[in-house]
Structure formats: C-alpha cells, structure tokens
Amino acid sequence: xxSGSRRKSYSTSRGGLTEVADCVWEIAQTGGMRVPGRIYxxxxxxxxxxxxxxxxxxxxxxxxxxxxxxxxxxxxxHWGYGFPIGGVAATDPSEGGVVSPGGVGYDINCxxxxxxxxxxxxxxxxxxxxxxxxxxxxVPCGLGSSGAIxxxxxxxxxxxxxxxxxxxxxxxxxTEADLDRTEDGGRLSSADPSTVGKRAVxxxxxxxxxxxxxxxxxxxxxxxxxxxxxxxxxxxxELGSVTLMIHSGSRGLGYQVCDDYLNVxxxxxxxxGIDLPxxxxxxxxxxxxxxxxxxxxxxxxxxxxxxxxxxxxxxxKRSIAGVMxxxxxxxxxxxxxxxxxxxxxxxxxKVGGGERLLCIHRKGATRAFPGEHDDVPDCYxxxxxxxxxxxxxxxxxxxxxxxxxxxxxxxxxxxxxAGRVMSRSKARKMARGRNLADELRRKGVYVxxxxxxxxxxxxxxxxxNVSDVVDVMERTGIARKVVRLKPLGVAKG
Amino acid sequence: MAERxxxxxxxxxxxxxxxLRSHDLVSAFEHTAACMFDxxxxxxxxxxxxxxxxxxVGRRGDLEHLMVRWLSELLYLFTSSRILLSRFTIEELDVExxxxxxxxxxxxxVHGERMDEDRHNVRVxxxxxxxxxxRIEETPEGWVVRIIFDT
Numbered sequence: 084x085x086s087g088s089r090r091k092s093y094s095t096s097r098g099g100l101t102e103v104a105d106c107v108w109e110i111a112q113t114g115g116m117r118v119p120g121r122i123y124x125x126x127x128x129x130x131x132x133x134x135x136x137x138x139x140x141x142x143x144x145x146x147x148x149x150x151x152x153x154x155x156x157x158x159x160x161h162w163g164y165g166f167p168i169g170g171v172a173a174t175d176p177s178e179g180g181v182v183s184p185g186g187v188g189y190d191i192n193c194x195x196x197x198x199x200x201x202x203x204x205x206x207x208x209x210x211x212x213x214x215x216x217x218x219x220x221x222v223p224c225g226l227g228s229s230g231a232i233x234x235x236x237x238x239x240x241x242x243x244x245x246x247x248x249x250x251x252x253x254x255x256x257x258t259e260a261d262l263d264r265t266e267d268g269g270r271l272s273s274a275d276p277s278t279v280g281k282r283a284v285x286x287x288x289x290x291x292x293x294x295x296x297x298x299x300x301x302x303x304x305x306x307x308x309x310x311x312x313x314x315x316x317x318x319x320x321e322l323g324s325v326t327l328m329i330h331s332g333s334r335g336l337g338y339q340v341c342d343d344y345l346n347v348x349x350x351x352x353x354x355x356g357i358d359l360p361x362x363x364x365x366x367x368x369x370x371x372x373x374x375x376x377x378x379x380x381x382x383x384x385x386x387x388x389x390x391x392x393x394x395x396x397x398x399x400k401r402s403i404a405g406v407m408x409x410x411x412x413x414x415x416x417x418x419x420x421x422x423x424x425x426x427x428x429x430x431x432x433k434v435g436g437g438e439r440l441l442c443i444h445r446k447g448a449t450r451a452f453p454g455e456h457d458d459v460p461d462c463y464x465x466x467x468x469x470x471x472x473x474x475x476x477x478x479x480x481x482x483x484x485x486x487x488x489x490x491x492x493x494x495x496x497x498x499x500x501a502g503r504v505m506s507r508s509k510a511r512k513m514a515r516g517r518n519l520a521d522e523l524r525r526k527g528v529y530v531x532x533x534x535x536x537x538x539x540x541x542x543x544x545x546x547x548n549v550s551d552v553v554d555v556m557e558r559t560g561i562a563r564k565v566v567r568l569k570p571l572g573v574a575k576g
Numbered sequence: 577m578a579e580r581x582x583x584x585x586x587x588x589x590x591x592x593x594x595x596l597r598s599h600d601l602v603s604a605f606e607h608t609a610a611c612m613f614d615x616x617x618x619x620x621x622x623x624x625x626x627x628x629x630x631x632x633v634g635r636r637g638d639l640e641h642l643m644v645r646w647l648s649e650l651l652y653l654f655t656s657s658r659i660l661l662s663r664f665t666i667e668e669l670d671v672e673x674x675x676x677x678x679x680x681x682x683x684x685x686v687h688g689e690r691m692d693e694d695r696h697n698v699r700v701x702x703x704x705x706x707x708x709x710x711r712i713e714e715t716p717e718g719w720v721v722r723i724i725f726d727t
Contacts, residue, residue, distance in 0.1 A: 135589050162589040164708030164724055189703040189726050226701045227655065285656060296701045297727060335655055338703045342648055345707075349641055362640065362707035506587045507700070507727065536699045576701075 098133045106158075106555050110138065115358065116145040121153040123493075123559055127551050128158050131504050140167035143360045147172060148368070149180025151434060151441060155493055157448050158555040159502030159547065163188070165363035168447035168503075171496040173432065175441055176369040181357065182378055183366035184348060186444030187427050189341040191381055192388035193299075193332030194423035195471040196265075196396060197482065199318070201415030202325040202407070204305040207571070211303065211529045213406050215572035218301050218531075221402040222395050224294035224576040225533035227335070231292025232256075232394060240287040240336070240387075241276040247386030248421075251291075251393040257418075261393060263460045265421040266450060269389035271428070274382035279336075280343045283380075287336035287387055292394035294331050296537055296576030301399060302328045302473070304480065307569040314484050314565045317466035318419050326568055327403065327416070328480060329395050330473055332425065333388035340384045344377045369442050378427065378442075385426060392421060419482070420469035424449045424499035432494050443494050451485035451497035451562045459485070470562045474501045474549030476541060476573050477526050481553045483562035497562040501549035507540040514539035529572035537575055578619045578662035581610040586722065592700060593709070593724035597717065601671075604712065604719040605682065606664040608643065609650055612705070612725065613661050613688075616654065617696050622662035624687035628653070629667075634680040636673035639712050642680045643723070647705040650686065660696060661688035700727050 100108040100122065108129070110120035120141040124132050132138065137160045144166055145154035151173045160169035165185025174180030207214065223231050235243070243250045248262055248269025262268050276284075294301065309315045309322050320326070333340075348365035351357075351373040357366065367373035400416045407414060427444045434441070452459050454467045463469065467484035474480045478501075489495050505513070519538050520530045532538040556562040586593030594611050598604035613619060632649045634642035653659045668683040691698070703726040711722040 137589075164591060164706040164726060168590055226698050227658065282652065282656070338655075339652075342704050345704075346645070349635065349638075362710070365707070503589050506589055507592060508585045509587060534698065540700075 097129060106559050110142060112145065115360070116142060117147070117150050118145050118153050120145055120156070122156045122160060123158045123555050123561070125551065125555050125558070128547065128555065131547065132160055135162040137162045137167040141170065143364060144170055144172050146360055147174060147181055147183065147364065147366060148357060149174040149176070149178040151175050155496070157496070157498040158552045159447065159498045159500055161502050161504070163446065165361060166444065166446040169498065170446045171448045171493060172444045173441040173494045174369065175439055180369050180442060181366035182369050182374045182427055182442050183364050183444065184341050184344045184377060185363045185365065186446050187341070187381060188425045188446055189338040190332035190425055191337035191340060192385035192423040193425040194388060194392065194421060195328060195330045195473055196392050196421035197419040197469070197471050198327040198396060198400070199320055199417050199419050200325045200327070204323050204325060207325055210406060211572040214303055214403060215529050215531050215574050217402045217406045218399055219574040222294055222301060222398050222574070223292070224296070224574060226296045226576065228293040228295060228576060229289035231398060235288045235291060237284050237288065240284045243287070243291060243390045244276045244279060244383035244386050245274055246270060248389040248393040251390045256394045256397040261418045264418045265389060266423055267458070269393060269421065271382035271385050273379055274386050275379035276383055278376045278380040279340060279383045283336045283339035283343065286339050290334040290336065291391050292398055293334060293391070294395065294576055295334055296534065298541055299331045299576055301574045302570050303572045304328065304568040304570040306566050308567040310564040310566065314466040314563070317463060318469055318482060318565060319417060320419065320482060320566045327399060328473060329392055329399065331392060331395065333384040334391060336387050337384040340380050344380060347373055347377070381427060385423065388423065389421065420471065422449050422471050430495070441494070443496070445496055447499045448496045449499045450495055451489040452495045453485050453487045453490060456490065467563065470497050472498060472500055472549065472553055475543040475546040476530065476570060477523055477528055477543035479549055480568040480570070481549065482565045482568065483553065483556060484565050486560055486563055488560035489562060493561055497556050498552050501546035501552055503545055504547050505545040510542055510545040511536060511539045513544070514542055528570050530575065532575040534576070541575065578622060578624060580619045581607055581614055583611045586724070588724055591724050592727050593722065595720065595722045597720055599718045601719055602666050602669050604721050605643065605646060605669060606666055608721050608723065609647060609661070609664045612647055612651070612702065615700055615725065616702055617660050617698050619662050621696055622660045623689040624663050626659060626689050627685060627687045629683065629685050632682045636678060636680050637671060638680060639671055640707060640710050642671060642682065643712055644705050644707060646682055651702060651704065658691040659688050660691050661686050663687035702727055
C-alpha cells in the first residue's frame with residue numbers, strides 16, 4: 084500500500100478506527116479476522132459511517148477464507164446484508180479463497196451506463212417533461228415490469244445469458260462500438276447457462292429491456308462542471324451538453340440466481356467447515372464445484388444485465404430522437420461507458436511484488452482501472468476507465484476516471500454512488516404530507532415515477548452528499564474527478 | 577380481506593427489517609409470511625379467492641434455513657405469477673425431520689389473489705428474505721422473529 088509510508092503522520096483514532104493515511108481509516112485485525120479492515124472516508128462522512136452497522140460488516144467480511152490484504156469499504160459505505168454496500172474484498176483461490184453470493188448481492192451486475200450527446204441544455208430547455216414522459220412510456224418500469232421487446236423463449240434467455248450485450252447488438256439493438264464501451268465488452272465468458280435454474284430462466288423471459296423499481300432510474304441531465312478538460316474531451320462530455328444515465332441490473336433472473344445459490348452455499352459452508360459471523364456471507368471455495376457453479380451462474384446473470392441495459396439504452400435513444408424530431412446521429416447520442424457495481428470477477432492483481440489471480444467482490448463498488456490496463460478500451464488509453472457515480476435525484480452525478488492508485492490500493496475499485504443515510508421507512512415518514520415531485524420540480528428536476536412510495540424512499544435527503552463521497556476518492560487518488568452532471572429529469576419505477 | 581398483522585419495522589439503512597411476536601412456532605411462520613406480504617401490499621387490500629397447497633423443505637434442524645426457504649417460496653408465487661398472498665395455514669411443520677426424514681418440512685395452504693394494479697397499491701419490491709441478523713427465538717413471552725428483507 085502506498086499509504087504505508089505516511090502512517091506516522093496519521094494517528095487519529097475514532098470509534099476503533101485509526102487514520103493511516105489521508106482519508107484512509109483502518110480497523111485492526113482482531114479475533115477471527117484474517118486481514119484488517121480499511122475504510123475510505125473524511126471527517127464529514129465519518130460520523131454517519133460510525134453510526135450504522137456497515138463497519139461491523141467490514142469486520143465480518145475480513146473473516147472470509149482466503150481474503151487478501153484488506154476488507155475494504157468505499158466512502159459510500161452503509162449497512163447492507165452480508166457485505167456492506169460499498170464493500171470490496173479480494174480472495175485468492177490458491178489460498179482456499181471463497182466466493183460469496185453475499186458479496187455480490189441479489190441484483191447481480193446492477194450497474195450504470197452513461198450516454199453523451201451533442202444536444203445543448205438550451206436545446207432541450209422546455210422539452211424535459213416531454214422527454215421524461217416519453218422515456219417513462221417507452222422503457223417499461225416499476226415492480227415486475229415486463230414486455231419491452233416481447234416475451235423470450237427459454238432458449239432465447241439462455242442465449243442472452245451466454246452472449247450478454249452482444250445478444251442485443253446482433254438483434255439490432257445497438258452497435259459493436261457499444262460493446263467496446265461496456266465493461267468486459269458486456270459479456271463474461273465464464274457464463275454457463277446450464278448452471279442457472281428453471282425459475283431464474285422463467286423470470287428472465289419477460290424482463291429484457293425493463294428498468295424495475297427501487298433505486299433504478301433513467302435520468303436526463305447535463306454537464307454542469309468540468310474538472311479535467313482533457314479527460315472530459317476523451318469521454319465526449321462537453322460543458323453544457325445533455326447526458327442520459329441508466330441505472331438497472333439483472334432483474335428477477337439475477338435475484339433468483341442469488342437466492343438459489345445462497346441456498347447451495349448454506350450446505351457448502353458446513354461441507355467445507357467454514358466458520359462465518361453472518362450466514363448471509365455463506366460461501367464456497369472458488370475452486371470447489373459449488374464455487375465454480377455459482378461463478379458460472381453469476382456470469383449468466385451479469386450478461387443478462389448487460390443485455391438489459393443495452394436494450395434499454397436503444398429504446399431510450401429512440402424515444403429521445405422521437406421527441407426531438409431528429410435522428411440519433413444528428414443528436415450525437417453515443418455510449419460513454421457501462422459499469423457494473425455488484426459483481427465478483429476473476430482479475431489479475433499485483434500483491435506483494437507478484438501477480439495473482441484473485442476473485443474481486445464488488446458490492447456497491449465500481450471498477451476503476453487506469454487507461455493502460457488491458458481491460459480498458461483503446462479510446463480511453465490516455466484518460467482511464469470512466470467511473471460512473473450517480474448521486475440522488477435532486478443534486479448531482481459524477482464521472483471520474485480510474486487510476487493506478489486504485490489498482491494498487493483498492494484492487495482497482497472506487498465508490499458507486501452517494502450511499503444511503505436514511506432507512507426507507509424513515510424516508511417515507513419524512514415525506515408524509517409533502518409533494519416530493521413538486522419539490523424536485525422547483526429545483527429544476529422533472530420526475531415521472533410509478534410509485535409514490537418509491538419516490539419518497541429515494542428522496543434526496545435519504546442519501547449522503549455525493550460530492551463528499553467523490554471528493555474522498557479524488558483526495559486519495561483512487562478516481563480522478565472529470566465532470567459533474569446536473570439532473571434535469573428522472574423516470575423511475 | 578385479511579386483517580393486517582402486527583409487527584414493528586426495524587430501522588435498516590438500505591433495506592426493510594421487521595420484528596414480530598407469536599405465541600407458538602407454527603404461528604410465527606404464518607405471521608412472518610403475513611408480515612412480508614403486508615410490507616409488499618397492505619394485507620387488508622388483498623382478497624383470498626385463490627389458494628394453493630405449498631410444500632417447502634429445508635435443512636434438518638435448521639429453523640433459520642426453513643424460514644428463509646418458506647418466505648422465498650411464497651415470494652416466488654408473487655414474482656412469477658403475481659399472486660399476492662393474505663392467509664397462511666400451516667398444516668404440517670417438521671423442523672427435526674421426524675420419522676427418519678433427512679429434511680425439515682412445511683406443508684401449508686395459502687390464500688390470496690392475483691395482483692390488480694388498480695386495486696393493489698404495491699409499496700415495496702422485496703427481492704429476498706436474508707439471513708443477516710435473522711433471529712427466531714423462543715422467549716418467555718412467546719416466539720420472536722426478526723428478519724431483514726433485501727429491497
């Protein structure tokens with residue numbers, strides 16, 4: 084860790100945490116922990132982090148067999164189940180390392196994609212309600228939403244799981260260039276559809292191209308601040324230009340894969356004699372039949388999510404072109420990048436001088452590779468991989484760029500969003516008697532939402548200030564701030 | 577329409593948790609299922625014209641596993657067939673695998689109705705019941721269940 088040399092000048096201690104470098108706090112290795120915990124946070128974010136159970140979960144993750152170096156938490160950390168949200172952990176298969184579905188979550192490959200355009204904010208000025216209403220109409224959203232492209236056969240679903248975003252492209256949804264600008268090309272080759280159960284396949288039949296509910300959204304915004312001109316230019320994000328952001332995942336198919344394998348892992352834990360502080364961390368050695376099958380099934384769900392976001396993006400682009408009465412080419416609608424933030428992937432990382440193949444769990448964390456990394460497309464060689472960080476509906480989202488520091492310090496990982504601070508029930512109570520849609524409209528954000536409850540639960544004050552979160556990543560050199568996006572309108576489930 | 581069950585919501589940052597009390601183990605399983613559906617859609621909005629007998633198996637002697645399997649099975653009826661459930665009658669509850677059975681088991685008759693977006697106000701999408709902080713305990717005042725759902 085590059086921070087080791089700075090250890091001496093940081094000896095602040097807070098609630099069992101010791102600051103070992105600027106904005107890096109360590110939980111000492113005690114009891115059954117196999118490694119220490121490391122939390123990225125500044126003084127502003129720390130009180131909230133200390134107030135919920137996220138830190139206990141960082142400690143729990145440090146108990147996983149084969150965990151390497153640290154159980155990490157990004158500044159958007161909050162209490163989840165199993166792993167904390169914002170948790171990152173690497174496990175080494177050659178040291179009996181495990182893979183845990185609880186380190187990925189139910190919404191496998193929940194992620195974000197960002198589309199840039201040549202449209203200026205002035206061009207869309209009073210058209211925002213039309214645009215959002217059209218997106219709300221054309222991209223099915225809400226609980227159990229279905230029917231974007233008709234029902235698929237079971238065979239089709241298996242093809243989606245095997246091919247990922249390419250499945251969509253070969254059927255006319257998008258272009259090869261989109262695949263180049265998607266993490267892993269929109270497909271994990273380790274996918275094996277025979278490892279996915281009937282129920283998951285059945286649930287996948289009607290949901291390709293659908294948004295879902297909860298914190299998923301489609302947002303139209305614009306670049307309102309540029310921090311790094313060269314990188315912004317490389318990403319095609321000009322000051323004042325309009326953007327489209329889509330946040331969704333693998334829908335019911337992914338939830339079912341997680342559920343099915345969590346069940347398998349309950350048996351694996353006793354079979355392999357694994358001792359865990361939380362059953363939701365149930366896991367199996369990566370090299371075991373159970374571990375291999377989970378990774379193959381998880382890859383299927385990840386591929387389904389990429390196909391889902393690819394189809395949604397194409398539906399959304401058509402929708403925008405329809406409202407603006409111009410072609411997509413004229414509007415310059417172009418995918419910037421697609422990242423996943425709930426995933427476990429086999430990646431090569433340098434540890435202690437040597438390179439090792441590790442299983443990187445990112446649960447509410449985004450990959451943040453530097454431009455020179457082989458997995459970053461040529462177009463971003465000089466800029467680094469775009470890191471997409473959506474904020475809450477009412478404030479901002481950010482685009483950062485991955486760095487070498489991330490590769491060295493956090494297994495190439497950064498934050499994934501603002502991070503919740505308020506429970507959903509508290510948010511609903513706080514929203515009682517208020518018209519949140521009106522409040523947001525007064526802030527210049529037009530909202531179309533299916534459920535009033537969803538809107539209340541996702542209200543801006545339920546989240547941390549995303550600017551604080553992104554600033555910690557900038558200060559620690561994990562992800563370099565490139566642009567800030569201001570929302571103009573949001574469609575939600 | 578069914579009556580709404582009693583439970584308290586636990587303050588969880590990202591998800592939804594509940595705590596409830598029941599006088600015996602059978603009713604604790606029935607009650608937890610009712611609470612899960614009450615989170616999804618208030619139980620007094622759900623009819624009971626549809627019914628099905630469901631069988632759920634779990635690991636022998638593992639109460640937590642059986643509870644999660646039970647709730648997952650019922651949730652699957654909703655996510656796959658859009659059936660909102662309102663009444664739960666457990667006919668057989670065998671945690672210890674009696675008579676040499678290798679698994680624990682629940683047989684139950686469940687009632688509900690197909691979701692109708694005009695009448696049913698769905699409040700939250702539950703992805704799954706979780707094991708995190710799961711507690712199923714007998715106390716002097718009866719059984720206490722504490723469970724967190726991923727939403």
